[in-house]
Amino acid sequence: MQIIENDLIKEKVYIEKLESGITLMCIPKEKAIKKYAICGIGFGSNDNHFIIKNENREVKNPDGVAHFLEHKLFEQENGKNSLDVLFSLGVDANAYTTNDHTAYLFECTDNFYKGLDELLNYVQNPYFTDENVEKEKGIISQEINMYDDEPEWKVYINAMKALYKNNPIRIDVAGSVESINKITKETLYDTYNNFYVPSNIVIVVCGNFKPEEVFQEIKNRLTIKSKIPAKKIEVQEPSQINQKEIHEKMDISIPSFIFAFKVNPKEKEKLKQAIAIEILLEIIIGASSELYEELYKNGEIFEEAVETFEWSKDYAHILIEGKSNNIDEVERKLLKRINELKENGIDEKEFERTKRKIYGNYVREFNEVSQVSQLFILNYFRQINPLEYVENYKIVSKEYTESILKELFKEENMIKSTISPC
Amino acid sequence: MNYIKEKIKDGVNLHLIINNNFKTDLTVFFLTVPLEKETVTKNALIPMVLKSGCQKYPNYKKIVEELEMMYGASFDFGVDKEGDNLILKFYIESINDQFLPEENDNINKAVNILTQVIFNPLADGKFKKEYLEIEKQNLELLIDSQKDNKDAYAFDKCINIMYKDCGFGLSKYGQKEDLKNIDETNLYEHYKKLVNEAKIDLFISGNFDKEKILSEVKSNNLLQSLNDRKENINRNHFKNEIKEKVDVPDEKIEKMEVTQGKLVIGLDILPNDFQDYRFIAIMYNAIFGDGVNSKLFQIVREKESLAYTAKSMYIVRKNNLFIRCGIEIDNYEKTVNLIKKLLDDMKQGKFTDEDIDKAKKYILAGIRAIDAEQDTQIIFLFGQELSKLPLTVEEYKNNINNVTREDIEKFANLIQINTIYFLRN
Structure with a gap:
């Protein structure tokens, strides 16, 4: 285990890299009232064009798959939704997608390990059906439309379009109403199976923890098998701006x-x-x-x-x-x-x-x-x-x-x- | 947490919250006055003019430089609406000395800067004209820009329809037409009156030595020279907020260039014989529309895919609940009908014991988390300060735990739709 410390701000981070490739980090905060856990996946909206090496297959996803996947990962085979389960524990849970990663998280004052059970269970066990994928399209469409009414968002995404010619950062993380309608359960499984793999996963906890103890608790809950992740096909982005x-x-x-x-x-x-x-x-x-x-x-x-x-x-x-x-x-x-x-x-x-x-x-x-x-x-x-x-x-x-x-x-x-x- | 309240003058109080789980200290002044049509514009303008400069720091740049020397203290100011009151807020968040490369006495500096800015303005019988003119222009822009955030605009508009031209129905920024009659002299006169009459609360939260801060505050001349004052605020109380029965709700549809329709429904709580139903209302709200396990989230969003945001909130000071949804414009009637059905289901007791249990857990988790953030802690304590029936965190928890199914069902039958507002294209 690696420990990095800073005396001035009085914080320490404990880092352990597991054999499977998963990285664990713990920032102990003895006096914190809340405990926090977040599972980050090195897969975001920019990773929409990739190659699956062992099958020698190239995939070009519709825009918005990473975000769609984030919404759908909460669905469980037993018909439950993990977000509901976490809230039922008195735990505050959420997830977000960025250009280069997706994160699933919860915070709580009590029931941390029950929350951790649920978090690591749903992140490692996807359950997509035609029906639950279809249902999400209406919800995400409204999320896209909501942003569409926000000038702060518009001015930002337009700035990305002006800066970049090819880099997918110029595309809305959520995709568009048209692009998400092309997403199927097969798209989600294919993407999940090739990106949600140990070497792309980092789990961070912060709160009143003993690092060895919490790391052991996390390890006890890990079932995901090692696999070579899909490789993103890098875009060639010119160093100049796209439009003035x-x-x-x-x-x-x-x-x-x-x-x-x-x-x-x-x-x-x-x-x-x-x-x-x-x-x-x-x-x-x-x-x-x-x-x-x-x-x-x-x-x-x-x-x-x-x-x-x-x-x-x-x-x-x-x-x-x-x-x-x-x-x-x-x-x-x-x-x-x-x-x-x-x-x-x-x-x-x-x-x-x-x-x-x-x-x-x-x-x-x-x-x-x-x-x-x-x-x-x-x-x-x-x-x-x-x-x-x-x-x-x-x-x-x-x-x-x-x-x-x-x-x-x-x-x-x-x-x-x-x-x-x- | 260790909380101490000390009187400085009648109507002027110091609140010390000592905690050791943060990197920052928070120093906040709240000046509370009744929210009235005649004064709201002037009141909204005051924090803007005060932050422009004071006797000690004659312009904003000087204030900010001083804050930067404190290793980047942040300064925030503005107005907020709380029931029928307007609150003028001044915040400084500074880094606690133990995380700095040197001792810096940051809390004492924060108190001094804020008292200078608020109580020792750059004025000589009148404010500086130059500053006032800029701020009048900025306030006008602020008033206009309320329509730029369509979601917030729709919410404000619904409240405005329900409380036309009085208290809670007013914009916290006031009215544009008032601006032309405000000048540096009458605003300064208004300011003097405000400082003499407002309820003043100073909160200091962080890791500090109580005696040291107490003695520093007590030796602060600007604070000590404040006069005693009689209370003049609206302690809105659910028993005073009598709602009349309406047979047909008011329905307003407004058009603007929007992609998504913004639906807001204002609900009243009708008179009843409950002793105190605030906690029942909080439970009802959690089951109906607050959080992931609520009816609005589970049915309007998850089951029917009508919305991304679908939620409700309870406004204790005004005896109202508000429902807010962002929907496809064509789905307006469908959504309104569905929400009406969900309200009826609540009246008929169509919710499970599991729903009650989940709502309790959700609310209690929120209560336990109050102390996890300095700002939330202050807002909670200040909320009690403005309440007619203040309570502690423990009492809050107990009251939530005591809510029964019968209470919620009875309460559900007191809910009526007052106004339906829809912003569409």
């Missing part, structure tokens, strides 16, 4: 925007680069930046902009999101600010202050068992450990940050996605 601008109208009152920079995923120094980007975003347009102050004073921005760096194995982009009645002016001033920072460098005091802020954001992620567990899952699939953050944080210098600014914040890599009132 994308625009859509909706029945809303304030226009919203995303400015996004396309970044080429890195093999090394991933965390270090991510920290530098977080610092840069604060300095460029964060709440204490000159740019934000100016835009706000002129009534050119409504509320603070939201800045994020999203990244995974096969994509990375920087997003600056906000609402404004004068998006062109925001764009002009944003580019001006970036250029000034490139030319004049970052103010030393501002750099140190912002670095402090970034540290606080990081510590905050360790507040609750749910956040902690999801943080470890997310980063597991990014192939990093969140506890390495502090070491990287220490070595991010002003000079390094300036070099990242020059390397990544280029106008030719930037797209603009906007939603305006009809």
Whole structure:
């Protein structure tokens, strides 16, 4: 068992890699009231085109299979639905699908091991029928339609379309009403059998646990057999953006925007680069930046902009999101600010202050068992450990940050996605 | 958790919640006033103007820089509607000192920043005109942008139809037409009155030394200079919220560019001879529409595939329940009829003992989880602070456990549909 510890934030993670290929992680939190368990599968909406090696068979799935599978995995052969069973135990359960992984989880104050029985049982034992697959189509269609009415979602997915030409991240995780109608129980079984295999599985628990004990309890419940997972057919994504601008109208009152920079995923120094980007975003347009102050004073921005760096194995982009009645002016001033920072460098005091802020954001992620567990899952699939953050944080210098600014914040890599009132 | 309430002045209270299971400390001011048509717009504007700058930190940038020096404390402010009251909220979440590379006295700093922002504004008989003009414009945008979130808009609209132009029916952001009559002088006068009359609650939650924080709060001049005040809030109480019988529910259909139809149904609880039925209502709500095992989820969503979201909620302060579903527009009548049937089924006692047991477990799990999040803990305690019949977590649990099948069945027969609202294209 491997133990990684951080003295400053006073957290430890215990990691055990099982022979079958499954990874277990435990972050003990002696004083936590809740216990949390999450089972992550290294299979997400981006894995829609793959090859099954031993059968030498290529599969191209309809969009939305990973998410559909997530919905349907709760069905049990005995006619029960595991979500109902978990809630009946007084356990709060859920699941979600991202571009590169799917996660099944529950949290509770009591009945943890009964919850774990159910979680690991349904994740390892799918039961799909024509009828239960058909029934889900109406529900997922309404989920898709719900997002369709949200301007925040629209402006985001449009930004992905502008950034990427081929990468499936440009497609809605849930697929479309048309694509999900093509999904059958055979699609789900075929996908499940070739991706839900031990080497793709990580289980994280957080709460008042003794690591050896909880790991043993998990192992006692594992039945899934080792198998070589299907191999995703990688898409060739150009390093340039796909289109400069994308625009859509909706029945809303304030226009919203995303400015996004396309970044080429890195093999090394991933965390270090991510920290530098977080610092840069604060300095460029964060709440204490000159740019934000100016835009706000002129009534050119409504509320603070939201800045994020999203990244995974096969994509990375920087997003600056906000609402404004004068998006062109925001764009002009944003580019001006970036250029000034490139030319004049970052103010030393501002750099140190912002670095402090970034540290606080990081510590905050360790507040609750749910956040902690999801943080470890997310980063597991990014192939990093969140506890390495502090070491990287220490070595991010002003000079390094300036070099990242020059390397990544280029106008030719930037797209603009906007939603305006009809 | 260790909870202590201390009076600072009449109507001004300090609440200390000491816990050691979080990385953060939370410092929160709530200023509670009645929600009224005449004052709501001004009240909504006040937090926005106050955060723009105070005597000590003359602009927002200075406030944020101070927060950043505290290793990224986060600052949040705004208004919330709670029954017929409006609550002005000011939050600072800071990192607890033991997780910082150095001692930073973060809680004391948070209390000081918030008291400066709220009680020592940048004003000299009037607010700064420049700040006010920007915030008036922003509030106008906020009022307009309520329609951008279609789901929330539909919910607000249904409440608005049920409580036209009064208290709970008002938008927490107020009315656009009021803005033109607000200037830096009359807003400042309003502010002075607000600070003198509002119920003020300061919550501090985190890992700290009680005596140290108490002495710091007691030596805070801005807090000590507040005056005593008489209570002037609406302690909404289920016994005062008398609903009249309606024969035909109000039905409103509104059109907008939406892909999905948003259905909201407002329900009343009719007068009855229960002593206290809040816990029965919570149980009824859980069986009917809250959570995965509820009728709405199991039948409207799972069995009939009509919706992705199908849920209900109980608003204790107003004696109402609300049902919310996102559906295909063509399925409007089908869904409404199905929901009516499910309400009737409840009246006829068509729910099992297992349903009751599942609902109890679900609610009790929620109660046990109150202490797992700092914010939830504060909201629970503050909720009791505003209640006419406050209770502890233990009492809450016991009351839920004591609800019987007969109670729920009798209660089901008190439910009537008041308003059906549908947003479609």
